[in-house]
């Protein structure tokens with residue numbers, strides 16, 4: 230009986246091989262908490278993705294930045310390298326298979342493997358109703374926002390195994406509370422909550438955790454159609470308890486935490502960074 234209890238205690242509380250005491254402590258020194266790890270962040274030359282890339286690099290990771298336009302990749306890399314951060318980059322339109330291949334190859338150049346994948350890139354080519362969306366619009370939104378993260382992950386997965394890695398998908402509060410003008414985009418962001426749950430189950434045996442960042446209204450180029458609209462903003466403030474618009478940096482710390490050993494028992498979760506969210 231005593232031997233059985235001792236065994237259970239050992240299984241639950243044994244030190245994790247390969248992790249230093251600092252790595253498994255609860256964030257006493259978070260700087261460098263992601264040292265020697267490699268992160269791939271899609272759509273990371275601007276807005277939320279750029280902030281996430283910067284924060285992961287500040288916390289010690291080597292980060293691969295990417296987006297559709299070479300000049301944006303160059304600008305983001307120059308800015309981050311100018312801050313002394315370890316980054317590389319490449320063009321990657323997440324909807325294009327050959328671009329995803331190149332992103333994987335660029336990530337592998339650094340150290341032969343990848344620890345973290347943050348799927349941040351998304352599009353919304355239509356501001357309008359779901360029933361008004363053409364088949365082409367549906368294909369574009371679901372292809373880039375939902376299919377691409379899953380396909381990129383399958384391309385990266387052989388290089389993520391046995392590294393205790395993490396995947397973060399980026400959804401939106403419209404997944405919980407659809408905004409009527411955002412039609413098919415709402416649906417794509419709700420689908421990501423399901424993708425998070427399914428992937429968390431599928432990848433648990435590989436010790437890869439999958440969680441979801443759920444931003445509220447964040448001040449970026451993407452959201453300017455909303456935050457520059459006074460009528461929308463006044464209505465929005467009625468339910469927005471913190472009475473301010475979020476900044477991209479508000480999202481970045483959570484992603485770093487979800488990648489870190491402090492989150493090693495968290496998978497399948499969706500966490501809102503929204504100043505308040507309607508979700509129970």
Ligand SMILES: NC(=O)c1ccc[n+]([C@@H]2O[C@H](COP(=O)([O-])OP(=O)(O)OC[C@H]3O[C@@H](n4cnc5c(N)ncnc54)[C@H](OP(=O)(O)O)[C@@H]3O)[C@@H](O)[C@H]2O)c1
Nearest residue numbers: 272274275276277296297298322323351401447449451452
């Ligand atoms: N801002 C908000 O209020 C808000 C709220 C909830 C959720 N979100 C989500 O947060 C994520 C980031 O949004 P954001 O507001 O930060 O957008 P943003 O400021 O417009 O930045 C988007 C980034 O993604 C890149 N990008 C766009 N389409 C791409 C594609 N097909 N493949 C690869 N990269 C692409 C852009 O660079 P290129 O132009 O060079 O490709 C840019 O670097 C999205 O998933 C969005 O749905 C945003």
